[in-house]
Amino acid sequence: MATSKDVAKLAGVSHTTVSRAFRGDVKLRKETYDRVMAAARQLNYTPNYLASSLKKRRSQMIGFILGDASNPFFMGIAEELEAILEPLGYRLMIAFDRYDPEKQRKMMQMMIASQAEAVIFIPFENIPEPEYLRASAPRLIQLFRNPYHDLSYLGFDDNYGAYIGMKYLLEQGHRRILVMGGGDRRQGFLDACGESGAPLPVFFHDDGTGDPQKQVEEILLQKKPTAVFAVANWYGRQAYMTMRRLGLRFPEDISFLMFDDLQWTSMMAVDVVAQPIRTLAQALAEEAVSLIQDNALPGRTVFKPRLICRGSVRSLSGEERKEK
């Protein structure tokens, strides 16, 4: 690869001038500029970002550590981020932590060593505070979870999502409701049930013991809920598969509501509590940029999800509402 010195020699100028031509920070004589550019083109020269970053002490890299790529949710954020950051001169470095705190630690170290100027990550609750939180140079931005109150945080109001979803089901007359997941959103359920004077739903969590498919199947058969509310897209997927296997169709046999609007939920007309991920991604990018460029203080922004109804939830008739 050609360097600025090669170009300088060919153009008959100093490498300082080459550098200036490429970032246009000082006025060069047009003729000089043209000579430099012609030489650069001839040698196929591109400035070396590594050297430039080292000298400027600005890597122009932003890190994003996600769980995995199978969650379409995350990937949409990644793409949106990249689209916003690229025109501002930032590049995106991606790593996957597979929901493993130890792996996340390694990825974070890697991002720090790579001099990422900001790192967006999904922190874990209830783990010992990682050492990089103290004295880490990049700005750390928490996504979805908020264990560290002195860091930036962007997320969704999950309790509100649970609340509006539950409220909706209750309003349609459902009283025997199976809620899958949502352990950290309990308040939302409590609020909705409290307001309606309804009993709490049946909760199911995949606690890693036993076969979740089987367990859910059993609940469906025994408790005969009139509605299922899956509070995470993977629970929704599981619910769908189980209902399918049991031959239960929605909304006729059972009503179905879930968190997250994915490709398949819209294809299959599933009612969802949708997170505004586009808006979130934009806010994320803005937060990163303002932390970096304006040295802003860590911010916190919470977005409210909204309900999208497509017909997978049925309003129970008076008759049905009565039976216990």
Place this chain on the structure above:
Amino acid sequence: MATSKDVAKLAGVSHTTVSRAFRGDVKLRKETYDRVMAAARQLNYTPNYLASSLKKRRSQMIGFILGDASNPFFMGIAEELEAILEPLGYRLMIAFDRYDPEKQRKMMQMMIASQAEAVIFIPFENIPEPEYLRASAPRLIQLFRNPYHDLSYLGFDDNYGAYIGMKYLLEQGHRRILVMGGGDRRQGFLDACGESGAPLPVFFHDDGTGDPQKQVEEILLQKKPTAVFAVANWYGRQAYMTMRRLGLRFPEDISFLMFDDLQWTSMMAVDVVAQPIRTLAQALAEEAVSLIQDNALPGRTVFKPRLICRGSVRSLSGEERKEK
């Protein structure tokens, strides 16, 4: 951020020694090593990859330019790549070109300027040869398409996929088949039809004129195909939506087969021509590493897709086969 000099001072050694301690390339006295590490910990020191890369002229970065994040296909590859490359000390830089050649050019320039050691990209056919192909330092790896015969290439045997899919439909007795997409896989269709002495299917392409949904709807209603074969996952998605809108259910009313095994295709038990993306991603990572580390010559590997049958294709009865 602390530098190696800071650590050196605190540990009472030279920064050369600090550097050596951190990469263990030369034997240090254990005591020296420990002193360095203690000082490093105290100062929260991490070696600066930027400086290291610049000096070693090895960025340890691999670039991956994809179309977008909404194609689950690509993202699976990205994740697999990262998982394989990370333990080898490589980082992954991701950019999206939105299927725009001009954007791809910019992304590639960016990767080159970032000193990526290899870049994986999905080249366009029929565009003027980009200038970076001549004299670009990183090894370029073509994915899926193969316009540049002196570059590495990994992909799927699409014609074979078209062939086995078509063959399967023909064997189930289908003769009126709607094929969506697949223009570049014509040979596979020709072969399958030739072998079976069957007429060519009806082809549909989204050429950007008019509303594709409407157009497909029309074909379904007028030509009344007994099977739809979507030769790309976005066509499959579109086919699904249109059939749903028309109230056509598979396999009862119409048979349905498509390319690519996604989350929703398995959820909805759609028969697919599946690409072995995990295998591909592994081969991709190996190709990148062998180009970089062993200075290997560009390789070319083509994987064969395989058919996964789940019941969305129905075998026509003798009666049905007769009617024209």
Place this chain on the structure above:
DNA sequence: CTGAAAGCGCTTACAG
């Protein structure tokens, strides 16, 4: 086993 020196390819005051 350890250090002094040179240099990776840039940028940026400072000078003219």
Place this chain on the structure above:
DNA sequence: CTGAAAGCGCTTACAG
């Protein structure tokens, strides 16, 4: 408007 010089934080022969 342009150049010489110093330096970003490392690594790596070379020497001892």
